[in-house]
Amino acid sequence: MTVLTFKGGIHPKYNKDNTASKPITSLAAPKEIxxxxxxxIGAPARACVEKGDAVKRGQVIGEPGGFVSVPIHSSVSGEVKAVEPRLGAMGVAVPCVVIENDEQNEAVEFERLADWKKVSPDTLKDKINAAGIVGMGGATFPTHVKLSPPNNKPIDTVILNGxxxxxxxxxxxxxxxxxxEHVVEGLQIIQKILNAKTGxxxxxxxxxxAVSAMEKACEGTDIKVVRLEIKYPQGGEKQLIDAVLKKEVPSGGLPMDVGVVVQNVGTAKAVRDAVVDGIPLIERVVTVTGSAVxxxxxxxxxxxxxxxxxLEHCEVDLEKAGKLILGGPMMGFAQYSAEPPVAKGTSGILVFEEKDVEVTHPLPCIRCGRCLDACPMRLVPADIAAYSDKRMYDKADANDALDCMECGSCAHQCPSQIPLVQKxxxxxxxxxxxxxxxx
Ligand code: SF4
Ligand code: SF4
Structure with a gap:
């Protein structure tokens, strides 16, 4: 089978062996959620419960704050102890609903759909919206918005990012x-909503x-499974479209400009669970790994x-930990505390011992061009960073800084250890x- 890819990118050490063969196991919800x-991404939800309210698992506790927003549901049954700011993954306090878990696991009645093929695309989209589904690869863009392209942007292809x-x-x-099977069914639902013939x-x-499992699940459908080169950031939307379809999304544009919608495989499963079983997004799979785990x-x-x-469940000694990251090592966010909660976009929790944490000492740029070769967006990272240093933001804009997807490939390759992404x-x-x- 042909192996597809895009121009640019890097080959970091993958380090997946510690968890790749570990089946998903459920972690009991703690006493306080x-x-x-x-x-x-978009407007925060507005709390629709208050201190003292009893809530059930799956109950809406936050109403969407606009079109680009989603509702938030309780993941446990219990009592609301507070609606107050708590530390979030971005290092600042964010409004949260704090719930004391009564461990009864009493759920709202989830509305199942016997045959989604018989209902309209709008009804399917409403179910996805009501379930609070967002991009689960880390982007967290509301899925119902992505499934509502304007009429002048017809979608012919949906690519699932695996x-x-x-x-x-x-x-x-x-x-x-x-x-x-559930991932494939999620893709079929998305194709129906978008009237996209190709999956x-x-x-x-x-x-x-995973290739074999997905090929087996696709038997009897028109959906194709394609193998991609092992290269970072192969899962970026524009890189995936380039690799799979050889189409280029224009600068400043979106996949819909070339008739494509990209969704993560976890999001497709969440779509299927919402539509078929009526279950909102109240739990997710998280990889926990790193030398301190x-x-x-x-x-x-x-x-x-x-x-x-x-981390307690995974026997992490935080006293010895040198670095804690939520998400992956390339695009995740380093944390100064283990207090933030797991959210819809938390794909991983990485903890490294002090000895494995590299301390960088930036040196001047030597114009070697490695950052340029690595950039999957074909930018000149060294120049944009230099303009940023000099506060010449109009020049940075003219050099397409806004096209930077902050993948970190340039900084990874830089022999001078220049913090290009931050700049x-x-x-x-x-x-x-x-x-x-x-x-
Ligand atoms: S972080 Fe931005 S500039 Fe650097 S390689 Fe990725 S897309 Fe290019
Ligand atoms: S990789 Fe680093 S040293 Fe080389 S050109 Fe880019 S910024 Fe300069």
Missing amino acids: VIPLSQH AECEPYLTADHRVMLEHA IIGIEENKPD AKPGNFMVSIGTPVSVV IRLAKSEILAAKRKKG
């Missing part, structure tokens, strides 16, 4: 192995068991479970602020 009202190109993470791998599942070739694995975790609880991120935020000011 802390559910952020903003776990997605690349899982971030080192260490194996959650998607396990979902494909253990829930292959493709892209998987990096370091997961041959004594018992690594893939766990089904209730949304709102504090990271500290997960480019600063330029992007200044450019966007200036654009907003102009109106």
